[in-house]
Structure formats: C-alpha cells, structure tokens
Amino acid sequence: MTTVDELLALGDDALIAAQRLAEWTTRAPELEEDVALANIALDLLGQARMLLSYAADLERAGLEGAGRDEDALAYLRGEREFRNAQLTELPRGDFADALVRMLFFAAYQRELYAELAAGPDERLAAIAGKASKEVAYHVDHAIMWTLRLGDGTDESHRRAQAAVDRLWPYTFELFEDRPHLREAWLAAVEPVLAEATLDRPEDGRFRPTGGRKGVHTEHMGYLLAEMQSLHRAHPGASW
C-alpha cells in the first residue's frame, strides 16, 4: 500500500516545481512562452493538489480526529518535512535552466506516472493516469526547446550545455526510490541531448541527495518563506 511519505514525495515534487516555474510568469522571452510555462505550472500545481489531498486523507485515516488538508501540508510544514527532490527547488536560473530542468523532470515524471498508472493503488493510478497526459506535453515542450537552444546560436548552445552540466548531478536523486526507471529515462533523454548537439555529462561523484529525507539546499528556505508567508500570518483563516 502507498504510504503518506511516498505521496508527499510525489506531491512535493510537483508543488515545488510548480512554484519555481510560476516565477516565469511575466518574465518569459515571448508571450506565447509565458502562456505555455504558466500552463505547465498549472498542470503541476493540479497534480500537487491531488497528491497532497490523498496524502492528507491517508494520514487522517491513521489518526484519531481531525487531520490536515492540502493547504496545511503545503503551508504549515517546515522545510525539514518537505520530501521533494532538490532538482525542483533550485533557483529559477535562465531560460536554459528552466527548459533543461523541465526535460529532466518531465521525462522522469513520465516514466514514474506510467508505472503508477498501472499500479495496484486505484486512487493513485487515477491521478497518475490523468497526469500522464499532461506530462507527455511537458516532455514535448522541453524537447522542442532543448533542440532549439542546443542547436541554435553559439550563445544558446553555451547556455544550454551549462544548464545540462549544472543540473545533471541532481537527476540521480530522482531515482533513489525507483532505480529501475533511470534506464528508460536515459533512453529518452540521451538522444535528445545528442540531437541538440549537447554533450551528455559523465556520471560523476557529485550526486546531491537528501530531499526525500527533508534535507534540502539553501534555496529551499527562501522558497518556503515566500510561499508560506501570507498563509502563516493569519493562523486558522479561510481564503
């Protein structure tokens, strides 16, 4: 059976990725891209809400009395209780960071949700089934831009390669709970990098980890401080 911690890991990945991606709103290089990035952030936020609500229901079932809801989980947990992978919390960076991160993360989510959609937990399978369709679009969008940036101008190539090199070490953490998915992930990502004329980095020894146990980067505290500030300023209020 699925555990609350597993659901928090899934939901927190989607929530923190959405929070970061939404920072692009009003800042994208083109109006069409502003709309596309907001769309993807909305998909991720929707996934986060379904997953956190499920986590809350499951937690409540194991408790006496009232439990938490999606907002209590999102707004009232401390940093050490968040289970997202560090890849999702890294700062916004430039447009290459955003789209390479999307490629890595969405390709991971695609494998993950395909597996969960066929799994024994019916509620989780339904969430994953719906999310699979969204994530397929995110992968396509990220591939389109990885190709354009990698095989565009000298500057875009340099920036895209820098983003790939910077983010690659953070991809290992994604597969800590499900190592078998990395092979399919590599099979999806490597050809895109090759076609984009980008070098696939070597698998080095720097493999940041800890997110699944609530150990995050220094960036996470600021993200949560911003996200939670208003909610926490009015304890018990409805919105």
Next chain:
Amino acid sequence: MYGNDIPEQPGHARLLDEVAAAERDLTGRGLGGDGTEGGADDYFGAVIAADGKIEPRDEMPEAYRKSLIRQIAQHAHSEIIGMQPEGNWISRAPSLKRKAILLAKVQDEAGHGLYLYAAAETLGVDRADLYEMLLDGRQKYSSIFNYPTLTWADVGAIGWLVDGAAIVNQVPLCRCSYGPYARAMIRVCKEESFHQRQGYEILHVLANGSPEQKAMAQDAIDRWWYPSLAMFGPPDTDSTHSAQSMAWKIKRFSNDELRQKFVDMTVQQAEVLGLSLPDPDLRLGEDGHWAYTQPDYDELFTVIKGDGPCNRQRIEHRRAAWEDGAWVREAATAYAKKREGATV
C-alpha cells in the same frame, strides 16, 4: 470551481447577456455590412451607416486605421502590463486553490494580449514594433496598472473593480465596427467576467473572515476605487478621441456614460459584500443612477504622464524580460533557419 455560498452579483449577468447578444448579431451577419455592396468609394461609409463590420481587406480611411491601431495596441499593452500587479501575488497566494485560480487568471491576460496583438496585426503592423513603442513610451497602457498591489486583498479588488471596469468598457466594443477587434472582444469579455467573479469571491471571503481580513479588504477597496473610476478616461468635456471614435462606431458610449454604468453596478455589489466605497457623497438620484464623487483627474494625468507609483517599475520589468529573452528568440530563429536549410 467556486463555492455556492457566494451570493450573486447584481448586474453581472446582464453584461454577459450583452456579450452573447453581440456574438449572435455578429454570426448572423455576413462579411461587411448587410446589403451595402454599393460603390467601392463609399463602401466604408455605407458599412458604418448600416452597422456592418469592416474587415482587414476592406478599404478604410487612413485615420480610422491609425486610430484603431492606437486603441487596440494600447489595449493589448494593458493586458500584458496588467499581468504584473497580480503576478506579484502568485508565489504567495494563501491557498493552493487561490494560487491555481490566480495563475490561470494571469495566464488569461497573456492570452488576451495575444488575441489583441493579432487583431492589431490585421491592420498591417508588427507585434515587435508595437512592443518597441510600449517599451520606449510612444504607446501607452491603462494607467490603473501603475498602482502597487500591497496585500492579498488587492488581488480581489483588481478582479472585482479593475476587471469589472474593463468589462463595462469592453462590452460595447463587442459591437465595434472593426470585425477582428469585435471578435477578440467577445472572447475577452467572457473571460473577464470570470475574473470579476473571482475577485468578488476573494473579497467576499475576506469580508466574512477575521477582523484583519475584513480590514485588508476594505483598505484595498479604499485604494482601488478612485483609480478604477479613472479607468474610463477624462470627463466627456475633455476627451480628445471620443467624438470621432463614436462617428466611426468604434466607441458607442461616452466615458461618463460608461463610468455611470460602472458606479451603478458596483454600488449594489458593494452592499452585498458588506464593504463600503470610499465616497461619502454616493446618493441614489431620482433618475435611478448613483451620484458620485469624480476621481482626481490631476492624479490621473500625473500617472498617464509617467509619474505614478509603478510606471517605471512596470516598464523596466517588461524591458528586462524582453532583453533577457533576446538570446532565446535568436536561438529559435537560428534553429528554424537550419531546419529550412536541411529540408531544401
């Protein structure tokens, strides 16, 4: 998506009915005016007289074309700049549901900008050139977006008052004589009506929440009321563009008529919210219209001239996004060229 415990807004449904009626009239009509296939010289005048639609390939006076470009571009710029004040609260929205609604709203505004730039492009201008004119100050955007969003309640006040005023302004544009603009407005108005409802709902929840929340809502209305009234432009006696626009059937009501319509609708809705409008002289007249205090037009001109609280910040933000994105747009162009080369 919305709670059923939020009361109806007096006057809200009627505006939507007007959009629907404009849409029915538009689809019931062929291209151009009805039965006006007269001499080509006077085609424009005949279409306008018959309440028909001018389409991009039709002949039109140069002044009509220029005036439309100015108005549609200014409208498009307003949608885009208008994303910033509310975008300011996406990261801090107080619940996940509110975050999703707000993000979707700001995204809608980008979509409105896209429809409107596309409508402007049918008149033979380029979006990139219009952007440039926005960034260097040659074209304006609605001054309302030069005020800051200081609290979460400002998001509610913008939805309720600013989107509300925008709808009152835009519903008549659904019948404007230029076809592409009228069609864009029909799409836009339907979405603006959702935005207004969402703003009203935010304020309703705050007004019925803790004392701090209620005070936050009242403070936001106190700050946004007069700037919203100023959105309808200077009083009719001082308006420079109105008469010609009316003759061309781009504009159908005067600034003061629209402002009155907005006041009448909003006063009733404020009562339902249990919040007050910051005008001690609001009185229901015998003609059924509310008498109200005019906004400070000197302040409006100060803001239009560029000296409002956020003019510099808004343009600086847009310019930074545009300049930071230059290498991305260049990459997309270079990549497309390589592809073309490869397939030839």
